[in-house]
Amino acid sequence: MSKRVYLDNAATTPLAPEVFDAMAVVLRDSFGNPSSTHSFGREVKGKIEMARRKIAKMLHVTPGELIFTSGGTEADNMAILGSVRDLGVKRVITSPLEHHAVLHTVEDLENQGQIELDFVKLLPDGCVDLAHLEGLLKDEKPTLVSLMHANNEIGNLLPLDKVSAMCRQYGAYFHTDTVQTMGHYKFDLSQLDVDFLTCAAHKLHGPKGVGFLYVNKNIRIKPLIHGGAQEREMRGGTENVYGIIGLAKAMEMAWEHAEEHQAHVQGVKDHMISLLKAEFPEVQFNGACSQSEQSLYTVLNVQLPATQKASMLLFSLDLMGVACSGGSACSSGSNKGSHVLRALENSNVERPNVRFSFSRYTTKEDVEYAVECLKSIYSKEAQLK
Ligand SMILES: Cc1ncc(COP(=O)(O)O)c(C=O)c1O
Incomplete structure (x- = not known):
C-alpha cells in the first residue's frame, strides 16, 4: 500500500512531535518516583506540579481542582460514581448518545438500584431537547446531569452555558465529558459553571492513557482508586509522569x-x-x-x-x-x-x-x-x- x-x-x-520531545526528555532524564522525598523524587514531583499549574492557568481554575487520571473513561467513572456515593445523588439525567464510559456506568448504578436513570429527549438531528431537560429538572430530586460537550460519533455540540445555568437553577450537579473538545476549543472555567469535566490527552495530539477530571472546589468527593496519597489523596498509584508532561504540552500547543x-x-x-x-x-x-x-x-x-x-x-x-x-x-x-x-x-x-x-x-x-x-x-x- x-x-x-x-x-x-x-x-x-x-502525537505532536513537540509533545514527543517534551516527554522524551523526562522519560530519559527524570526517573525518580514523585512520592520519594529525595532530590530525584522531588525533581519529578516538581515537573508534575508545574504541568498541573500550566493546565490550571489555561482553564482558569486552581491546580487543586485537577486530578490526573488514566484518561477519559476513568474520569467519567470518577465523576459519576463519586456523585452518587459522596454527594447524595439519587437520579442521573443523561442522553442515549453518551459515550459508553458514561452510559455503562449509569446503567450499572441503575441495575444495582442505586439511582433512578432518566434519558433526556433528543431533537431529530440528535441535539438535546433543552425544554425536556428543564422539565426533568423541575422535580428537584438530588440529581447529576451528565452530558457530553461534543458527541464523538456525530459531532453535535451541547450549549454548555445554557445547560450549566439550568443545572444551577434547579440545584443539580453537572458533569460534562469534553474528551472530544478540550483543546479544540479554549475553555474558561471561570465563566462556565460546571461541577465536573473530563479530558483525555490522546484526542488533542497528546499521549494515550492520561487525562484529568476537573472537580469544582466547592465539591468534595472521595477517590475512586485507593492506594497511595498521590493526587492530594484523590487517586492512588504512581503517576503517569511522561503522560502528564505530554498532556500539558499538548494543551499548551492547542491553546496557543x-x-x-x-x-x-x-x-x-x-x-x-x-x-x-x-x-x-x-x-x-x-x-x-x-x-x-x-x-x-x-x-x-x-x-x-x-x-x-x-x-x-x-x-x-x-x-x-x-x-x-x-x-x-x-x-x-x-x-x-x-x-x-x-x-x-x-x-x-x-x-x-x-x-x-x-x-x-x-x-x-x-x-x-x-x-x-x-x-x-x-x-x-x-x-x-
Ligand atoms: C467522548 C468520549 N468520552 C470518553 C472516551 C474515553 O476516553 P479514554 O479513551 O481516554 O478512556 C472517549 C474515547 O473515545 C470519547 O470519545
Whole structure:
C-alpha cells in the first residue's frame, strides 16, 4: 500500500512531535518516583506540579481542582460514581448518545438500584431537547446531569452555558465529558459553571492513557482508586509522569494555536462536504453537521448512498489506505452497530454510515483522496450491475 490517509482523529490523534520531545526528555532524564522525598523524587514531583499549574492557568481554575487520571473513561467513572456515593445523588439525567464510559456506568448504578436513570429527549438531528431537560429538572430530586460537550460519533455540540445555568437553577450537579473538545476549543472555567469535566490527552495530539477530571472546589468527593496519597489523596498509584508532561504540552500547543487550527480544520471539513455533495447527490449528513455552530469542526458523519457492499465499505477504504470509522472505535469488534446512530431519528442504519474525523495535520488533499476512493468503490459496483 503506498498512500495512507488518516481520517479517524475522533478515535485518537497522532502525537505532536513537540509533545514527543517534551516527554522524551523526562522519560530519559527524570526517573525518580514523585512520592520519594529525595532530590530525584522531588525533581519529578516538581515537573508534575508545574504541568498541573500550566493546565490550571489555561482553564482558569486552581491546580487543586485537577486530578490526573488514566484518561477519559476513568474520569467519567470518577465523576459519576463519586456523585452518587459522596454527594447524595439519587437520579442521573443523561442522553442515549453518551459515550459508553458514561452510559455503562449509569446503567450499572441503575441495575444495582442505586439511582433512578432518566434519558433526556433528543431533537431529530440528535441535539438535546433543552425544554425536556428543564422539565426533568423541575422535580428537584438530588440529581447529576451528565452530558457530553461534543458527541464523538456525530459531532453535535451541547450549549454548555445554557445547560450549566439550568443545572444551577434547579440545584443539580453537572458533569460534562469534553474528551472530544478540550483543546479544540479554549475553555474558561471561570465563566462556565460546571461541577465536573473530563479530558483525555490522546484526542488533542497528546499521549494515550492520561487525562484529568476537573472537580469544582466547592465539591468534595472521595477517590475512586485507593492506594497511595498521590493526587492530594484523590487517586492512588504512581503517576503517569511522561503522560502528564505530554498532556500539558499538548494543551499548551492547542491553546496557543486554537483559532488557526480551527480555521484550518473547518476548511477541510467544508471541503469534504462540498466534494461529497458534488459526487454523491444522495449523500446525507448525520447529526447537526450542516449547522457549523452546533457541530464540532473535527467530525463529519456521512450517510452514503445504499450499496450492496455496505458492510465492505470500510474494509475497501482501508485497503486503499483510508482510515475512517463506522461508528466509534471504542465499540469496534462488537457487531451491535452504533448506539448513537440507532438513537437518531434522522439516521438510516441501512445505508453505509462513515465517520470521517480530522485534525490540524489533515490536508484538503487527504479528503480529496478519500472521496476519489469512494467514487472508485461505487463506480466498480455500478459496472458490475
Ligand atoms: C467522548 C468520549 N468520552 C470518553 C472516551 C474515553 O476516553 P479514554 O479513551 O481516554 O478512556 C472517549 C474515547 O473515545 C470519547 O470519545
